[in-house]
Amino acid sequence: MHRRSFITLATLVAATIGLAVPAQADALADIEARGTIKIAVPQDFPPFGSVGTDLQPVGYDIDMAELIAEKLGVELELVPVTSANRIPYLQTGMVDLVISSLGKNPEREAVIDFSDAYAPFFNGVFGPDTVTVAAIEDLGGYTLGVTRGSVEDLELTELVGDDVTIQRYEDNNGTISSFLSGQVELIATGNVVAAAILERNPPIRPELKFLVKNSPCYIGMNKDEPELMAAVNAIIADAKADGALEAISMEWLEQPLPADL
Amino acid sequence: MGYQLNFGWLPQYLPVLIDGIGVTIYLMAVGAVLGCLLGTVCAWTRALGPNWARPVVVAYVELIRNTPFMIQLFFIFFGLPSLGVQMSELEAATLAMIVNLGAYSCEIIRAGIQATPRGQFEAGASLAMTPFETFYHVVLIPALQRIWPALSSQIVIVMLGSAVVSQIAAQDLSYAANFIQSRNFRAFETYIVSTLIYLVLSILLRQVLAGIGWALFPKRKAAR
Numbered sequence A: 001m002h003r004r005s006f007i008t009l010a011t012l013v014a015a016t017i018g019l020a021v022p023a024q025a026d027a028l029a030d031i032e033a034r035g036t037i038k039i040a041v042p043q044d045f046p047p048f049g050s051v052g053t054d055l056q057p058v059g060y061d062i063d064m065a066e067l068i069a070e071k072l073g074v075e076l077e078l079v080p081v082t083s084a085n086r087i088p089y090l091q092t093g094m095v096d097l098v099i100s101s102l103g104k105n106p107e108r109e110a111v112i113d114f115s116d117a118y119a120p121f122f123n124g125v126f127g128p129d130t131v132t133v134a135a136i137e138d139l140g141g142y143t144l145g146v147t148r149g150s151v152e153d154l155e156l157t158e159l160v161g162d163d164v165t166i167q168r169y170e171d172n173n174g175t176i177s178s179f180l181s182g183q184v185e186l187i188a189t190g191n192v193v194a195a196a197i198l199e200r201n202p203p204i205r206p207e208l209k210f211l212v213k214n215s216p217c218y219i220g221m222n223k224d225e226p227e228l229m230a231a232v233n234a235i236i237a238d239a240k241a242d243g244a245l246e247a248i249s250m251e252w253l254e255q256p257l258p259a260d261l
Numbered sequence B: 001m002g003y004q005l006n007f008g009w010l011p012q013y014l015p016v017l018i019d020g021i022g023v024t025i026y027l028m029a030v031g032a033v034l035g036c037l038l039g040t041v042c043a044w045t046r047a048l049g050p051n052w053a054r055p056v057v058v059a060y061v062e063l064i065r066n067t068p069f070m071i072q073l074f075f076i077f078f079g080l081p082s083l084g085v086q087m088s089e090l091e092a093a094t095l096a097m098i099v100n101l102g103a104y105s106c107e108i109i110r111a112g113i114q115a116t117p118r119g120q121f122e123a124g125a126s127l128a129m130t131p132f133e134t135f136y137h138v139v140l141i142p143a144l145q146r147i148w149p150a151l152s153s154q155i156v157i158v159m160l161g162s163a164v165v166s167q168i169a170a171q172d173l174s175y176a177a178n179f180i181q182s183r184n185f186r187a188f189e190t191y192i193v194s195t196l197i198y199l200v201l202s203i204l205l206r207q208v209l210a211g212i213g214w215a216l217f218p219k220r221k222a223a224r
Helices: A003-018 A029-036 A059-074 A086-091 A150-161 A170-182 A193-197 A226-242 A246-252 B011-049 B051-065 B069-085 B089-114 B118-126 B131-168 B173-184 B187-216
Strands: A036-040 A049-051 A075-081 A097-102 A113-119 A122-127 A145-149 A165-169 A186-190 A207-214 A217-221
Touching: A029 A036, A029 A113, A029 A226, A036 A059, A036 A086, A049 A059, A059 A075, A059 A097, A059 A113, A059 A217, A059 A226, A059 A246, A059 B187, A075 A086, A086 A097, A086 A217, A097 A113, A113 A226, A122 A150, A122 A193, A145 A150, A150 A165, A150 A186, A150 A207, A150 A226, A165 A170, A170 A186, A170 A193, A170 B069, A170 B089, A170 B131, A186 A193, A193 A207, A226 A246, B011 B051, B011 B089, B011 B131, B011 B173, B051 B069, B051 B089, B069 B089, B089 B131, B118 B131, B131 B173, B131 B187, B173 B187
Parallel strands: A036 A075, A036 A097, A145 A165, A145 A186
Antiparallel strands: A097 A217, A113 A217, A122 A186, A122 A207
């Protein structure tokens, strides 16, 4: 390598590391001062978030985001994200909240905070009738598709043996496409996601094999934001009490909220 | 509170990164060699080949050069299984890179061939060379020398473009970076590291290509 290349490289490294990301002071005060709240929502994860016929996102998470913005009395700005990039969006301050069917686990709790649960969610392994598996131990030799960074990915990576191939796709569309095109035999995803695929009558049907985890959805926010946390939790509690959340659940999941949520 | 950089995760995920670098180098090497070979055959066909074959090459080149690489990749990986052509993500990624570079290098090499003066063909023929010998010694090598800098750039572009193969779960360097980032939530640091690795790979690749240039065109000073 030329000496000049080295110098260029060193300069670039120094320039990159020299960048510092300013942190927000009080997120709730910022949101109120701005008059707008930026919320990350899924767009490839029906019924929580998908793109409607008018190209606007619709779903459980979008309704929840609208409810939060309305109660805070600010304008809502929806930011579409994928499973893999939703936490970086939050960490880099590009959004104030993540309402993106986000499950809780210790790794995530180390970097962001979670509100109370706002939606039920069960994930499991799904596949066509031709594949007979009933538990994690039966997965040996199969290829399983997951969305990278999702709760299913993190859980199953821990649980399965070396003889299971896990293919991780960038977003849920990739995971679903890999299953429907036969590139993977099984997928791990949410029960409601599989149900939404089944409704469209695909040639390869994702039938439930077994459930992996009961993993309700929480609203994600940056750490050390007690005012924002209190405001969001109050809105969730009110919505549970006055039936607003029940209505959202009936509309998108077509079932009442479980009592333990 | 400023952002605190933290690279403590690096040792734990080093094997993942190294595997990713290996796949990226594999994709680049196979893609570059076979892609340029395909490009050379297509360039010969388009410039000097039989009349019936030329429209086929033109159609291939136009199709590939006027569609996004990622869509070509998705077509091969998610689309072709419907026609019964099933391949692994690594095979699909390699094929997509060969096909993509083949089309671009075809146009670059063809430019070199067409810049060869007509008299040079005749000179080759008058020395009793076979048409293949004439093409290889008299046309192709000087043509390659002329367009070597452009071809080198295209190979680097394709190597960098290979980052999108992580979309079909091919486990290249970008896949490794995304994988690590989804585990350690240290997006900034993870992408600093992967950016630097890509930078080093590009610089090394340029050196290798310049070296090949020196070896391939020994009598003349290879343009860089």
